[in-house]
Amino acid sequence: MSASTSTIAALSTPPGRGALAVIRLSGDNAHEIFAAVVGEKEKFIKESARQIGIYTIVDDNGTEIIDEITAIKYNAPRSFTGENMVEIFCHGGAIIPRKILDRLFMSGAEAAGRGEFSRRALLNGKMDLLKAESIAGLIDCQTEKHLESAQLAYQGKQLKSLEKLKRKIINILSDIESRIEFAEDDDVAESESKLIIENKRELELIISELEEDLRRSDMVKSLDEGIIIALAGPPNAGKSSLFNEILGYDRSIVHDVPGTTRDAVSEKIVFEGITVKLFDCAGIRITADAVEQRGIERTLSAIKDAHIVFWVTSADTPLTDDERNGIIDAAAVDDKSSDTGRKKTLIIINKIDIVKSEEKKQFCADRSLEYIEISLREKINADALFAAIKSSTAQISEDMPPPEIIINDRHRRIIAAVASNLRDCVFHYGREELSAHYLKKTLDLLAEFLGHTAGDEVLNEIFEKFCIGK
């Protein structure tokens, strides 16, 4: 496939108000097109590559100045795209970059499609697909954790891990293929059977490593979507009051009738840079009311899905056996928290303006459960509450190492398929032809991951997710 020779232009910085904006121009005629829109044509033509110069962008009559800019000239192939390029640094805002782009379009440039600069860089061998995707990851990430994994990919660690994985699969496949070839020898030497066992073990290890990476990438994805905090506990404890206090406005109805909140209500907030999805839930109690019972089932499922549970309880009510069991269940380890150890559970003993509860404090102490005592009505200990939110959310995102090879949905899909193929391979281990078939399929999938077999359609799908100007 040969690179397109048209010349493309686009704004590479976000549109809108800003001190500066960057416009990129790339293609065979990039230098001629730029020279056509500036007042200093000769100067630009004589300018050496990779030098920064000051120019004026002029209107099509060459009389009116649109902007004074700086620009860097790049000669093919020593540029981001591998083509002739100019990077223009102009004043920002809604009008000037638009006017400069219009001048470039009028002089022969075409509007760049999404990710077209990166795509040209890929086609010209300036970077591989994984590098292009890691740049997209750097730009698109919403959390520190996501950034960490995109940086690992950008630094080439992802590529190394994949190549190592590929080598291991090739080695195992070649052992199997040689056994297929020499199948007449019924006697399997001792060294040979040792190798068969070792290879199977190696495959099992690879599967568990890939499964771990899939788990980590799911965690990164869920952090992007927000750390889930469920506010649970018995009715009338102050869950909705707490929900409103954290959000900073009256979102949920607060009332002294127990059972006021019937459904799980959720809101997203960004707390100290971390996205949090907060759930206000129906109070848990034994009830004959079918609607309330549905609400309680939703509370239990919110607890199950949450990264953190805030168990809100009132200091002026006794600790019942049902509540004890509810707390123990909420704090139990489940799948979601397996990456980070225990699910974080914090007991919030509310309404200490009325009375203090030694019984509830003792219960928490006996079970090493973290607790804080507050009064939402009298604003007692509000600082401790917000400090607890900060530390528990930060801990969740810090506890887990970033994935090594999966930084986007495409990778996740391919690695899930690789793991499933290898599981099939292990299942049929000993049936050489079948094992070889699954290993070959795995190698095809790895080639797809590395972009070695990516056709136009696949590239379109990948680059469509990039932004314009990248």
Ligand SMILES: Nc1nc2c(ncn2[C@@H]2O[C@H](COP(=O)(O)OP(=O)(O)OP(=O)(O)O)[C@@H](O)[C@H]2O)c(=O)[nH]1
């Ligand atoms: N004295 C006192 N009352 C409080 C405090 N916090 C909340 N309340 C009151 O307790 C009652 C119940 O509050 P909610 O926030 O609706 O409690 P809830 O846990 O959401 O209750 P349900 O939705 O019924 O499960 C309301 O009358 C609140 O005003 C507090 O710190 N001290």
Ligand SMILES: [Mg+2]
């Ligand atoms: Mg409520």
